[in-house]
Amino acid sequence: MKSWIEISAQRLAENYRVLADAAGADAAVLAVIKADAYGHGAQLCAPVLTRAGAAWLGVTDPAEGASVRSALASAGIPAGRQPRVLVMSEGLEEDAAAVLEHRLTPVVGNAVQIEALAHAAKRHGIHSVDVHLEIDTGMARQGAAPGRELDAVLEQLRQHNEVRVDGVMTHFASAEVTGSHQTSAQRQTFEQAIQQVASAGLRPSWIHAGNSSTVDNQHDESGSHECPLCWLRRVARAASARPMVRTGLSLYGYSLPLERERDYTGPADPLVRSRLQLVMTWKACVTHIREVEAGTRLGYNGTFTASERMRLALLPLGYADGLRRELSGTDIRSGGRVLFGSQAAAIVGRVSMNLTMVDVTALPGVTVGDEAVVLGQGFTADDHACIAGTIPYEILCGIKSARRFCS
Numbered sequence: 032m033k034s035w036i037e038i039s040a041q042r043l044a045e046n047y048r049v050l051a052d053a054a055g056a057d058a059a060v061l062a063v064i065k066a067d068a069y070g071h072g073a074q075l076c077a078p079v080l081t082r083a084g085a086a087w088l089g090v091t092d093p094a095e096g097a098s099v100r101s102a103l104a105s106a107g108i109p110a111g112r113q114p115r116v117l118v119m120s121e122g123l124e125e126d127a128a129a130v131l132e133h134r135l136t137p138v139v140g141n142a143v144q145i146e147a148l149a150h151a152a153k154r155h156g157i158h159s160v161d162v163h164l165e166i167d168t169g170m171a172r173q174g175a176a177p178g179r180e181l182d183a184v185l186e187q188l189r190q191h192n193e194v195r196v197d198g199v200m201t202h203f204a205s206a207e208v209t210g211s212h213q214t215s216a217q218r219q220t221f222e223q224a225i226q227q228v229a230s231a232g233l234r235p236s237w238i239h240a241g242n243s244s245t246v247d248n249q250h251d252e253s254g255s256h257e258c259p260l261c262w263l264r265r266v267a268r269a270a271s272a273r274p275m276v277r278t279g280l281s282l283y284g285y286s287l288p289l290e291r292e293r294d295y296t297g298p299a300d301p302l303v304r305s306r307l308q309l310v311m312t313w314k315a316c317v318t319h320i321r322e323v324e325a326g327t328r329l330g331y332n333g334t335f336t337a338s339e340r341m342r343l344a345l346l347p348l349g350y351a352d353g354l355r356r357e358l359s360g361t362d363i364r365s366g367g368r369v370l371f372g373s374q375a376a377a378i379v380g381r382v383s384m385n386l387t388m389v390d391v392t393a394l395p396g397v398t399v400g401d402e403a404v405v406l407g408q409g410f411t412a413d414d415h416a417c418i419a420g421t422i423p424y425e426i427l428c429g430i431k432s433a434r435r436f437c438s
Contacts, residue, residue, distance in 0.1 A: 033347040034315035034405070036430060037437035038071055042308040043282065044083035049306045050278050051084060053246050058260060060246075061087035061239065063279030065095060065119055070353075070427040071283055071311055072434040073099055078106035080282070081114055089117045089277055093129035093137075100133045110134075117163060119277075121173045127151035131160065136197065140165045140174040142187040149191035163198035163237070164188075166224040168217040170204050177224040185231040198237035198275070199228055206259070207244035207287040210295025218262060225270055238267040238274055243281035247301045248289055284309035285412060285423050312407035312437070313430060315369075317399050319345040320391070329388060330380025334361045342392045344376065346403055349383045353430035354405065356382045357419035363390065367418055368410055369403040375410070376403070406430070 051060045062085040063069075068076040077088060077099045090096045096116045103113045118130065118137045124147040130137050131151055139145055139162045152160050165174030166181070175181040188194055201221045205211040221240060228235065245259045257265075260276070267274035280286060286304045322342050329335040329343075346369065350356045359381040360366025366378040369389050376389040376397070391397040406412060412423035419426065 032316075032433060033318060034313070034352060034432045036071075036432050036434040037312045037314065038075055038434055039308070039310050039312075040075075040079045040436050042284065043071075043076060043079050043310045046282050046284060046307050046310065047080055047083040047085060049303055050243075050246055050281055053249065053303045054260065054276055055264075057264065057274065059086060059237070059239075059273060059275040061085075061089050061117060061275055061277040062114075062282055063089040063119070063242075063277055064099065065089055065091040065279070066428045067095075069279060069283055069424065070430045074102035075434060075436065076282075077102050078108060081106075081108055081112075086114050087117060087275065088114045089119050089279070090135075091118070091120050093118055093122065093126045093133065093135055096135040097129060097133045121165070128155075131155055131157060136161050136163060138163050138165050138173075138200070139194075140167070140184065142184055145184065145187045145191055145194050149193045152193040158193065159195050160193055161195050161197035163200050163239075164196050164228065164235070166199065166201045166221055168201045168203075168220040168224070169213065170202060172202070174201065175224075177220055177227055181224060181227055185228065185233070188233070189231065196228070196233045196235050198239060199225055199235045199270075199272075200237075200239045203241055203245070206242050206248065208290045208292055209248060209299035210292035210297065212292060214259075218266075222266055225266065229270065235270065235272050238263070238270055238272045239277060241276045243278045244287050244289070245276050246278060247281065247286050247303050248299075249302045280424060281307055283311060283427065285427075287422075309408055309411065311412075311427065311430075313405040313432060314402050314407075315346040315348050315405055317344045317397065317401045317403065318347050320397070320399055321345075330359075331383065332381065334359065335380040340392075341379075341390060342395070343379065343388050344391045344397055344401075344403070346387045346389060346405070347385060348405065348432065349385045349387050351384045352432055353426075354382055354387060355415060355419040355421075355426065355429070358382055358415065367415065369405050370407075370409045371397050371401060371403055373409070 062080045064073040127147040167174035175184045263274045358367030368375045412426040415426045
């Protein structure tokens with residue numbers, strides 16, 4: 032294998048336990064494994080997280096949910112002990128049958144979905160389908176907006192007793208911003224929506240909002256700034272429901288830096304960031320070594336010119352494998368790097384589709400077959416994202432090499 036991803040089951044399980052501890056015994060932690068577990072492999076991660084104690088898993092769509100159910104069964108986890116699986120993206124009418132077949136819990140936010148689920152339940156002789164109702168509190172993405180739009184959805188739920196609201200949820204646009212005015216407004220809107228749901232006679236078991244940053248952002252606040260989980264607990268308690276948060280990025284060892292609203296002067300110290308461990312290490316083997324003379328132009332369009340005699344190592348991966356082209360180096364300092372042990376080697380020239388050159392002039396011991404760490408401790412997805420002008424989510428989700436467990 033010329034390039035591969037190593038996934039640490041031990042670190043993944045420990046990250047989940049850190050997050051569960053930070054959330055508190057009264058709050059559930061839904062482990063988000065959508066987008067193939069952020070590039071880590073949902074079929075690998077789902078059994079590990081289940082054994083670590085996750086009672087909920089989050090996927091993108093019914094196809095991912097079916098794959099996760101299969102992985103759990105293959106791992107020897109019986110159906111009665113498997114977590115509940117939340118389908119986090121609103122589905123199409125044709126998704127209803129798959130939701131029922133694979134025992135998934137869909138997120139709903141419009142009347143069409145509810146009607147499709149009710150009709151599918153009748154066809155399959157199922158008396159009750161649990162759903163989680165999403166409220167659009169300000170992202171304008173999915174979910175029902177409080178007021179007339181939510182009233183229409185609630186009316187549809189009253190007409191279809193087969194569909195039961197097990198949870199009510201929303202998503203925050205700026206959970207990493209301490210003292211965020213936008214989050215404050217979303218909180219108020221969500222509380223109004225929960226009251227609207229209660230007035231319709233619905234009693235959800237779960238109230239959930241927030242992502243990894245919600246858990247990380249648990250500083251002590253006063254006055255109008257109520258800490259995120261303090262607020263969530265209060266709202267859930269008022270609805271006689273349990274609180275739940277949905278953690279994704281932090282499961283895999285990363286977290287967004289906490290920011291402050293401009294007029295916020297209180298603390299903004301991350302709670303869990305320092306306790307998380309990177310789960311993914313991306314590696315590649317050197318396939319060729321060559322030396323070039325000063326003045327040699329490297330790679331497509333000759334964007335890098337050797338200023339002296341150089342020793343180059345060729346790695347068999349490139350942008351087709353998820354290595355961002357922005358990591359190309361036009362000089363020895365401008366691009367990305369890989370690690371041989373603790374020593375760094377700069378990417379030189381343009382990252383190609385399946386090939387990348389690195390400078391090992393100062394590393395005479397590097398030879399064909401040696402392993403290079405392309406992403407991991409020492410040069411992380413955060414580092415890749417900084418150079419590429421993006422976010423670590425995109426870096427992790429874009430990696431396509433084969434995966435395997437390591438210690």
